[in-house]
Amino acid sequence: MYDPQLAAAAGMHNGSLLTPQEKPAPPPPKPDNTSSAQAQPVSGSRNDAGESQQALLTPVVPDVGPDDLRGLSPERVRALLGGPVSVAEEPPATVWQYRTGSCAADLFFYLDITSQELRVVTLAIRGAEDTEKARKACLADIRARNRNGGRS
Template sequence: MSRLLRHAALAGLALLVSACAEGPSRPSGGGGDGRLDRSTTVPESGAAGRPTSSVLEQLKGLSTAEIERRFGPPAFRRADPPAEMWQYRTRLCSLDLFLYRQPNKSVTVSHAAVRGPTGAPVGEPECLKAVQSARAGEN
């Protein structure tokens, strides 16, 4: 029972940190599914304010090795078992990855978020490109 409570508390903390990092909350148009409102992302259709599918969804389920191959080692890493938080920083944005140990013992990405240097909104594709470019610049 205590393990379940710890897991729930860490999940709540991760959501709180993520929500605080993204600035003031906005009403969700999704009908209360518990997901963060992504209407501030760059719309694929060009229609302003229209929710789009998140490019960050592509990171979900990736292992630590896959993340390090793509982005290199994180600038900041924090482990609070069963969760880990990895952060990549560039001048344009920060990429926050929340990883959890799976039943098969692998650690994979459960949630990802991007934010500008002062919490200002930033496009997800632009941020991922900036993080990958920073990695390429290291080589």
């Protein structure tokens, strides 16, 4: 199941990694032709405006399912799920493990011969139930734990 929004959030397009490009310079500011009598009062503090702008700039990442993680690099997985609780070398794989109070997820990274980068090839999610809904809920719990500084 390919989700273009999730792929874009993970930095991928049609199975290929997107490479960062230099942002163009912003246009010069327009001259202010309004007089001080016409200026509208600004409500809130500078901090409120900055926080509002930050909220608008924060990307919204949809729920992540097991299929969405396959093919991702360690950097992309870390961006989506946060850091793992343990990393094990099980040649030829590198295994990242995530755990919450109710489930665990093991992501198996293998070297992609073409790109010479590690990619998730398979994953195992264990919990009380073995359903797609339970696996997605587990990944959501992992993301929530990492957003809360490791506390779920």
